[in-house]
Amino acid sequence: MSDKLTRHDIASLYKRAATEQPSSQLDEQILKRAADDVTANKVTPINKPKRFYQTWHGQLSTAASLVLVAVLYVQNTEQYHQPSELINKPQILNDQQSQVAPEAVFEVMETQASEHAEVKLKHTLKRSASQMAAPQLKLQSMDTDSEFLKLAAITKSVANDFKVIDQLMIEGKTKVAKAQLKMLLTEHPELKAHLTDEYKKLQQDSGD
């Protein structure tokens, strides 16, 4: 049987022959050097994880949360203020140049509010704001439909009251008209500052 060594034989022989190892002293020197280098350079140990606020994503997410809260607060604050101001203090414009009777405007408002309360009433009120001569309501821009409806309801009620007062004045029932006006101004004292001369005169009249 011939001993013809194959490539595989050579590889096996070499693996059998490869038994040398570095001395333990040499091993210790190298391992010590590796440990000393870490100690000397004071690298952050990997077994001490950073806290959330020390990481970049922790800081970024905290900042983003604060910004979001601030934006939401500002937005909601504006919303809360505007509608409440409008509800509690409706402003009345006194347009001296317009000759349109206030009751005509309010009739339009009443009709359209019953049909398509929200959208048409808003449109009409905005249009009427530039044409009113008599006490009228000016609406600030409204953010929510529900707040708009509330204001529309109050506007309608006040408009009706003035309508009644006007009717009484036409009929010559000045005393009754004055009483109605007094009641209206008691409910809505803010209207006093914006009364036309006609209503101011009614207030001063002794009536019959």
Next chain:
Amino acid sequence: MTELVDEQLMLSYGQGDVKAFTQLYLRHKNSLYRYFLRQCANPQVAEELYQEVWNKLIKARSQYQVSAKFTTWLYRIAHNELIDYYRRTGTQSKWLDADNQDLETAEFADHNSKSDTEKLDQAQQAKQLKECLAQLPREQKEAFLLKHEADFTLKEIAELVVETTENIKSRIRYAVAKLKHCIKYKLETSNER
């Protein structure tokens, strides 16, 4: 328990995990030591070069990036250390022509020698192999060691020593052929005695 790969261990050591280095060292120390031992005439020189490779690795731990295999990086440092040593000591003349196809000029028995019917002890053969390996030309020897100690492929060896894959293939082929002849020659010589 899944063992971490070399690259992960090195990255961990870069972050300060000394235990990771210990694992890495134990995994590769013997192969790297023999790589130097086979290629240096003096064992002390082999130890010095071996230690220097680990020192360089330790110094570079913070900058380590996984751009290649860890073993490629390790043996590239080792290869460069060896080259520098040869240049310093002027031992490059120990090279023989790596692409020498003239096997008859080698100091081995020719292929026409009578076939041997007796088997030597495998341990003895292994010893003879080491002796024959020491006589190989440096480049053939290194290619053989990188294949059998570090388990590199031909392509990886070629990239490491900056040679073509074909050249590396030739070097290993000639190295194996010479080792076969050498062992056979020694076998015949010992039988004749």
